[in-house]
Amino acid sequence: MQATQIIHAYKQAPWRVQRQWIGAFLLFVIGAAMIAALYLDVTARTSVAGREIQELRSQITTIQRGNADLETRLADLTSTAVMRQRALELGYRPVQPGELDYVAVPGFVPPEPAILLAAEDTSPQVQTLPAEYTQSLLEWFDERIKFGGPR
């Protein structure tokens, strides 16, 4: 009898109800804080990645310009006039028709220039960004709930 009364009194104690409210409130605050922290973390990482993309784009432009420069410089160094001059300096002279020997090679096909060979092998690759760069926070939650991790 006494024990039942104590339990009853405990359940009806006003401070206990207050604690329940406080607990619920704190739970809500902690949950909200966690979501906020997660949101901030994802947003910050997205921003960093975005900045890296911008920098990479800039680097690509610089490298492409550098490539164009190098290609033109190489063409300067191997231009007809330069090569002819170098050949003469090395003691070569233009060949005369009677000095040539021709060898018939059945089935021989002259190779295509490198510029054309490179083009044939290249096809545009479909580049996909990782999900981290495209999905929203809600989509990320949805994916975690449905699949327990990234697909």
Next chain:
Amino acid sequence: MRQQYAVRSLIIVAGLVLVGLAVVVQMIRIQSSEQALIFLSQGDRYAGEFQMYYPERGEIYDRNGHLLAGNRTVYEVGVTLSEVDNPDSMAYILSTYLGLTYEEVHNKLTASPEDWEYVVVQDYVGMETVESLQQLISQLDDAEDPRLNGLAFKPHLQRSYPENALASNVLGFVTRDGRGYFGIEEKYNDLLAGNPVQIWVPRDPNKATEIPRVPNGTTLVLTLNRDLQAQVETILDEALVDYGAQNGAVIVMDPRNGEILAMASTPRMNLNNYGNYFSLYDNGSQYNSSIGMAYEPGSVIKVLTMAAALDTGTVRPDTTFIDTGSIEVGGITVQNWNREAWGQQNMIGCLQHSLNVCLAWVATQMGTQSFYGYMERFGIGHPTGVDLAGEAMGRLKIPGDGDWYSVDLGTNAFGQGVSVTPLQMMMAVSSITNGGKMVTPHVLYSMLRDGHQYNVPSQYAGSPISPQTAQTLNEMLALSLEQESSQALLPGYRLAGKTGTAQIPTEYGYDPWHTNVSFIGWGPVDDPQFMVYVWLQQPSTSIWSSETAAPVFSQVAEQTVILLNIPPDIVRSQAATK
């Protein structure tokens, strides 16, 4: 006591709620105020900027992958005016490095409009100059010297031609506004330049992926053979000196598919200094006389007259003609080039001795309708459709035109009173080397875009004559060249061709002192792999084509067989029998 605390607590809570509400109300008021809209628009303004992206202009290669036109980095040198510490020192340094006057730079630094934040001092500055300036800035920074504070370099690409003047008449050039002029650069300007795109570039890194990719311009591979082009240009330049000619043009074409292997004309200019254009050329047609200048070709057109006559059955190779030295056509007397009678000739002899009287007779035997019908089918008086900017049409007067007279039938038959471009003649004559089918000449071999290669197929421009006629005339022209012991011949190779010496029409009739000399030839006769056209304007050492254009043809043919790896006839026949 406990109740007092409760009241106080309520008052504090109410106060805090009121303060909170006030904060919220104030936030809403500020955000919906007129000033907020101004701030928002300012924020939008700094959220990013519109940038015009000019794709890298496509490169141009020869058929063996040698770069003929590329791009190199140059710099815009500018100054952020608010950061300038000492305009006098900066003006002095920049004028020294950039080759400008002190006043010029100083004015830009001090007299620019007040609202200007940035001023361009000079554009298209070379990398070497910029590297020197950057080194100086680095040294000044180490010494904490602010004299070049605010100096900025913005890199961009500029067209560059590693071969300088080589093939300049085919390539054309690009001005600083990015537009192509003449040749390939003009004809394929849209392809080469790509599509400039104006893009909103956000500063927000979260939106970085929204910047679209701007594809570069299309890269072109030409049919030109760089080494052959260089040799042909050298031979042409030497010929102008040797024969005292004013200008000239030489074309080498593959008659099987219309691919132009070399196309040289004079004058040429260093494409990296295209500012010289106005000092070199009086008008655009001179830029590439191979396609831009029509002229009376003279006797090379006899090839077409004979082709038409053979094809209609008017004559055969053994048809005889008694040459009395003159013939009357339309009431006008036509004479031979030496005003002499050549007696009995067959059609090979008529071609060999280039007899005007004989060919005028052939044309009259064919009749006006038939002769001009064939000339039309050969494309005389029409552009060839070559893929180069600035092609001329030439002129073929036909019966019914106000300025056509009966005598024109006779004179047109040997190349007077009709104007053509060298390339028109090559296209027409390709029917003889190509089994009766005419090829459309072209310079573009292939296009490269996004890693894909698009080859340009050969195109036929009709079949004006039958394969039998083509074969017969091919043999006739080889024989006539051999029997003439022409200077056009090349030991080891059987070639065919025809000379052309043409008087030059002026306002007062034909110039009695000067001529245009031409030669069209091809080889090897049993399997034509190259066709060469030579045109020299007003040679002074000799007025005759056989003594000027013919030897030039031989030199070009010699270099062509070497560079195209065409073995002598005997080697080819041995290889074929194995």
